[in-house]
Amino acid sequence: MSTEPTTTFAAISTLEERYQLATYKKMPIVAERGEGVWLYASDGQKFLDLYGGHAVAGTGHSHPYVVKAIQQQCEKLLFYSNLVYSETRARAAEKLVSLAPASLTKAFFCNSGTESNENAMRMARFATGCTNIITFSGGFHGRTADAISATFLGKYRELGKPNVPGHIEAEFGDIDSVRELADENTAAIMLEPIQSMAGVRTAEPDFYRSLRELCDERGIVLIYDEVQTGVGRTGDWFFAGSAAGGHVVPDIITLAKALGSGIPVGACLVTEHIAAKIKENDLGTTFGGGMVAMAAVTATLEAIEQDGMLANVRAVETHLRERLKEIEQVVRVRGHGFLLGIEFADKAAPIHQALLERRIITGTSNDSKVLRLLPPLCLHASDVDRFVEELREALGG
């Protein structure tokens, strides 16, 4: 049997499909290396990546500062759990909390978005003594039992049958629907403040303010799932506290995706009030807070700061919105910063495919007319110009 590395697309895709269970429908790319907004395939093709591997490549692919920090940590200590203190972990927690809205004072680290949401819901139940969680139609919160039960998007919830009891669906953007459902059993209201997979659906700032008021009135924990919106994606560090969100700050923010630039890591940021309810052994995780992930978190946040990526997101978003006005098939551009949904008059899937043929990676969504862009935060105006020209051609000139 040959142990020679296989490099052709056919060989590698056949090998992977033979030995790996099906997950997503894959693009015909064998990813080999990345640099900034570019993904290089094994056959030498170069792709402009406006999707970032499910919004993970926030700092861009293999940002040298992040890579170096990870390498240095690997040489010192790959891992030890929360049974010991670690300067790397302490610094990551300090850095993350320092960037968060002031009332969120403590971090819990885990390994993924779904796990962040599971822990956030659990903390809300501890804090209130109540069981029920209100989430929203169109929201996606992950694939583990509690998180998938909180997901009222498409058929995802069905995949998690039998669902965890106590999950209740309200209408996104409709505060009356939430008021009707909130009662003495409600532990938390949890939402993606911008519903990404649903097609980048936003709400008015008043909606978030009303949710905050309702939670304050009734002692309900407000959780923002910022797995996609967090870590600079909207042009602010977090959607929480931002002008687009009416300056509302929830009781818990959950994070993952871009937080480790590709090293798996999730986090919950919580208020003192919630933190005070958590005792030793209430929460636990083997890998959460591991040193390599923590080095990646600190370096990711520092790279975003050093490179001025938040200002870049805001400036390049404005440029993109301006340029997209030239494309008559674009009905609307939804979202904020680099979490954008381009709504077309017709189906987005063929446009996604035509762009891929032009070596531009974008994302689709549950809204068949919306193409999603979740590019690295270092995307440049010239990349936008290239995208718009290719889009024009993909649409037939």
Ligand SMILES: Cc1ncc(COP(=O)(O)O)c(C=O)c1O
């Ligand atoms: C808003 C949101 N929450 C949670 C998750 C789940 O994150 P993970 O896949 O890291 O478990 C996702 C993943 O796409 C997400 O978009």
